[in-house]
Amino acid sequence: MRESRFTLLDLFAGCGGMTRGFLGEGNFIGVGAVEIDRTAAATYAANFDVDGRHIFAGDIAGYTDVPRADLVVGGPPCQGFSALGRRDPADARNQLWREFVRVVRESDARMFVFENVDRFAKTPEFQLLRQTASEDGELADFDTQVFRLNAADYGTPQKRIRTIVVGSRVGPVDEPRQTHAKTPGGDLDRWVGLREAFLEGPVVLEPEVRETWLPESLVEFQGHDIPGTFKLRDLHITRNYDLISEVRYAHIAPGKGRFDLPDELQYPCWRRHTRGAGDVLGRLQWDEPAVTIRTEFFRPEKGRFLHPQWENGGDQVNRALTHAEAAVVQGFDDRHLWCGTKAEIARQIGNAVPPPLARAVAHVVAARLAS
Incomplete structure (x- = not known):
């Protein structure tokens, strides 16, 4: 049996969702992290690197002092691949996986975990990534496996499907064992x-x-004053909505959306365009996981983000999710600290890897590294 703790390098680390999950498994210790967004890097540091020794807050292309690590994890920005974006093949963000490959090689890692949106597996960049692990590729000594995982299947109160690519020089991993299901049975709990x-x-x-x-409140991070640090309870904040918005929200029952508004409450543009996303201005349901949390979850017009509390003619909560609720939906608990403005923290939450999903992957990776 090899060492019981393994060194972890987190690229495109964001607020630390991946690190939170891997460290929660108990077999890993962080030795480095890279994040270009300064406030997200400050959040990461507040949780995992208080003295700022191993967080590189900058462009990964400038990350040259790469430490040795057993495992490299990361999820390059997904906007270039996302179905919600333009899906522009020339989007520079689509090329960041190449920097991921470079750091894997320079760190002499034994394994890597690459996380991205569901549709990444259908992109040319995915095929190029797989080719790097084929004969004559930069990672030719790695074998890769691809998993399509739903965060709800691992105890996250959110339906969020992700492509997980695991590369290994030490043998294959088992698929992370599902713990929850939409329809429970056997040893599976309900979502x-x-x-x-x-x-x-x-x-x-x-x-x-x-x-x-x-x-x-302000915290100093690498020579800059940044709002923070904030606890989960501090993030339980709302917005001031105008009256017409509150009236619209009051007409949306759980599981319903903009198509259920009476005509007089429709936005003028919606009257002209009767097709499109049904989730827009949608209300969540108490006994179901949330839909995928995005960076503008605090705007009901951007998706199904209305609070689930609604009774026809009775008690209603006519607002979007708070930042605290969105963080919980992503699988963060009250241990996690946050830095940044409201908009910056919302972006960190929406872009995060759900820690319960990361922990499920960490479990099978640790088992392989220990074998």
Whole structure:
């Protein structure tokens, strides 16, 4: 049996969702991280690198002092691949996987985990990544496996499907064992719904919210003052909505969306365009996981982000998810600290890897590294 703890290098680390999951498994210790967004890097440092010794806050192309690591993990920005974006083949973000490959090679890693959106597996860049691990490729000594995983199947209160590519020089891994299912049975629990996540978890997030601002607090990070650090409870904040918006939201029942508004409440552009995403201005459901959380979850017009509390003619909560609720939907708990403005933290939450999903992957990776 080899060493029981393995060194971890996290690229495109964001606020640390991947690291949170891998360190939660107990077999890993972080030795480096790279994140170009300064406030996200500050969040990562607040949780895993308080003295700032191993977080590189900058463009990965400038990351040259690469430490040795057993494992490299990361998810390059997905906007170039996402179905919500332009899917431009020339998007520079689509080429960042090449930097990932470079760091894997320079770190002398035994394994790597590459995470991205579901549709990444259908892109030319995915094929090029697989080719690097084929004969004569830069990672020719790695064998790769591809898994399509839903975060809800691993205890995250969110349906979020991701492509996970595992590369290994030390043998294959098992597919992460599913722990939850839409229809439970055997040793599988039911998917975690929002009622359980918000009202029955370690931190109860009451539907009634009045605060609209983060507390006034600053933290110094690599010579810059950044808002923070904030606890999960500090993120339970809402927005000031105008009356017509609240009236619209009041007409949306759980599981429904913009197509269920009466004509007089439709936006003028929606009257002209009767097709399109049904999730827009949608309301979540108490006993179901949320849909995929995105970076503008605080805008109901951007997706199915209305709070699930709704009773026809009774108690209603006519607002989008708070930052705290969105963080919980992503699988973060009250241990995680946050830095940045409201918009910056929202971006960190929406771009994060759900820690429960990362931990499930960490379990099978650790088993292979230990063998």
